[in-house]
Amino acid sequence: MIETGHFALVLALALSLFQAMVPLAGALRNDERVMATAAPTALSVFALITLSFGVLLAAYYRSDFSVVNVFENSHSQQPALYRITGTWGNHEGSMLLWVFILALFTALVAAFGRSLPLRLKTLVLAVQGWVGSAFLLFILLTSNPFARLSPAPMEGRDLNPILQDVGLAIHPPLLYLGYVGFSVAFSFAIAALIDGRMEAAWARWVRPWTLLAWTFLTAGIAMGSYWAYYELGWGGWWFWDPVENASFMPWLSGTALLHSAIVMEKRDALKIWTLLLAIITFSLSLLGTFLVRSGILTSVHSFASDPTRGLVILAILVFFIGGALLLFALRASSLKTGGLFAPISREGALVLNNLFLASATATVLVGTLYPLMVEAFSGEKISVGEPFFNLTFGPLMVPLLVAVPFGPLLSWKRGDLPAVAMRLVWAFGFSLLAVAVSLLFVDPTAVFAALGIGLAVWLFGGAVTDLAVKAGVGRTPLPVAMRRFVGLPRSMFGTALGHAGLGLTVLGIVAVSAFEQERIVAMKPGDSVDIAGYSITFDAIVPVRGPNFVADRAQFLIATAEGRALGTVSSSKRIYTARQMPTTEAGIRTFAFSQLYVSLGDLSEGGGAVVRIWHKPLITLIWLGTVLMMIGGFVSLSDRRLRVGAPRAPKSRLRQPQAEATG
Structure with missing residues (x-):
């Protein structure tokens, strides 16, 4: 066999x-x-x-x-x-x-x-x-x-041993379905350049494949983030690791491609830009493959150590990216530019979306490749970490997120911004209320966190407003509005779910970044520690034998500050017998949307251990938001308008060039 x-x-x-x-x-x-x-x-x-x-x-x-x-x-x-x-x-x-x-x-x-x-x-x-x-x-x-x-x-x-986990059973196939799925958009772009012709129908054919790849890539990134969160025992959900960035960059450019294709399909505009985005998105997927599979990075994701393989992948990268960009440079000028539109319009909002996403992609690309370039040319090793990305990526995202609810409510070609602002007044009011509640009842000093929470509510409220306005809520009798709501195209529901999911993810990120609590303590059986209104008691350490590992499992009792029992959580140190490699299995207990996270450190001779305990408020919203985005993607794909392509061209038209050539 x-x-x-x-x-x-x-x-x-x-x-x-x-x-x-x-x-x-x-x-x-x-x-x-x-x-x-x-x-x-x-x-x-x-x-x-x-x-x-x-x-x-x-x-x-x-x-x-x-x-x-x-x-x-x-x-x-x-x-x-x-x-x-x-x-x-x-x-x-x-x-x-x-x-x-x-x-x-x-x-x-x-x-x-x-x-x-x-x-x-x-x-x-x-x-x-x-x-x-x-x-x-x-x-x-x-x-x-x-x-x-x-x-x-x-x-x-x-x-x-780190890869022996259910998350790693799912993460790579999902990630590759996203990476490789963008090859279809790339192939459509090269085909259009070879053919020298690009019509609005092209975007209609490309958009379902792009949406499918984007949805799977969203799932793959989310699964990888959650796997790293619970498996590596470090307590974080995103590290700006070059391998993480390798998957995040095509997601950003793929999001821009998705929105640009909408403009091209509806208004026959942004043709050349959409074509370039299709090339860049798959090029970034190939770059991610090179970074992970060439051995140039050291990571749990990296398996290749033979430099010959890296050179071959680099040659493939240069051939396809260089060839595609050369063909684009030679043929793009022959394509018609498409229709015009006013700056204040749905097209204008989508262009703004593209500008911010493209800039954010460039920022992540520079932060990822700069240390590698410095090491290649000078031999000096430097690192570009979280502070750089927070100072460059974050400011680009804030205005983009503020603008997101406006886009779906603006008219094509020419929009009325004051009218759209009036429609969003309820969303704005709820976001202000969220800011006030955060400052009054959570932390009056955390002004930026409160604004972030308000921004998340703004995104969620904007998605709800979009559906309400299109259904005619408030302008027509309620039964009529409900019938209109049920009859809305599925792609509209998909868009609203995607934007609402983005709001949930932003809320989770802001809450855990601003209000997370951590305790690092040396504990023995019987010791207790208080954190965020919970009391954690070290109960016992029990030896455990698995199919291919042995472990010391520590059990902790969870109770409220008043002493009411809430259950248990376990964390363990494993040794996989074949490789004699240790791993840490974190213990996680979820309460509503927040989590208690316990990571067992080195064991001491007296039966104790160093224990790291985190309280992570609303952290599960990070991944629940991505699940909502994925559902939105699949709901949009179920829309018949995205499943059925343009009518087949008549055979007489297909044969005409051949007849002219033979004539």
Whole structure:
């Protein structure tokens, strides 16, 4: 079976090269019969890569240690779930997952792109074929996941203990679905540049793929943030780590692309800017792949240590990003610029959105790459951390968040800002009330935190106002308004849910950043510590044995300040026997939207330990907000207008260029 999986990859490479070149030649010659080979070839490539990936999954599940990749990243005593997820818990397997998801998106375009003009569909599949060929060649030459080991060892070296977690079973596939999903928008952009033509229908075809990728990337970033929060025992939810930034940058530019595509679809404007954003977003996804898989960064996410691999990925990066930008420079001037609009309009609001998001992306890019550039040219190691990003990224986000509720309420082409402001008066009133409540009842000195809470309520209230205004609440009888509300397009509900989710996330970030409490104490069984109105009592330390680890688990009793019992929470120090690697398992207890977080430190000889305890107010809203954003994305995708493309172009129009050429 292992050789079958390897051979399937070789065949997939051959077919990907065919997909990249032959249909492209047919499109340039307007030969419909040759162009028709693109879709079945893409489906065949997907079938072969699926077979290959399935073989590697089976090897991990069976603990086939004759495969070098399985031997180095698995152990027979691992739970079945982690034996399976070990498939992508390493460089070779994660790259195979990358091309599998790329082939999946390509196959989806081939299967469900029936409404696309044949020439455009062919060019898109050809570009996808070029991307797939490059990464398949990279895997086969430098990162073969099917290399054999003879004689086969009896036991493996075990998966990195930090990766043995349910969060890591979900996080990489979701992240890659976002990363790689943007390849479709990239391929549409290159196809438009090759064809020299870009219409409003192009945005209609691109927007669902962009929204799907954005939704999955949101899920992947949120899952990774929560995994790091509870698994690493550090108590934080975001560190501005270069690997975190690598996924955040395409999310920012993808958000800008999503909004820019709306303007292009509705008003046939911002064509060139939308095209450039499609290229930049996938380029940032490729940059993220390079940073994580090249070995240039040291992180729990980084698996590659061979510099040759980094050079090959860098060459792929330069080829696709450089080639795309060169093609853009040569052909963008031939595209029509589109319609005009007033600065105060929905288009103007979306342009403002794009300017702030693009600037924020550039800020994160500079902060991420600057230390690497300094080290590469001078050998000096520097770090750019939270203070830099807070001082540069934060000020860009505040005016953007203030402007968000205005955008959906403004009219296309020319808007009435005073009228929109009047419609938002209730949202503004509730945000002022939230500021006042925070200052009066929480902390009168935390002025900036109160303003942040008001901003979060402003976002949430703006989303509710958007739906209320479009349903006619207050202008028509309530039964009529309710019927209008139920009949609103799903994309409107999706937009409102996305903006409301953003408000919840902002509220969680502000609350935990401003009002978090922390205690670091040396405790023994029987000792108690008070924090945020809770009493935490060290109960006992109990030895525990897991399937492939041993642990000392400390149990803590939680009570109110008055002594009313609220339950228990446990934190442990584990040692994974195969690697003799320690990990900290944090204990988390949720009360409403807030959490008590307990992390066990080093154990002392007297049976005590150093314990770190945090009270994190409203922290769960950070991730509940992202869940609401994801729901908004899927609700928008369920809108029929986003599921059905433009009508298929008549065959007579498709044959006309060929007839002219032969005539």
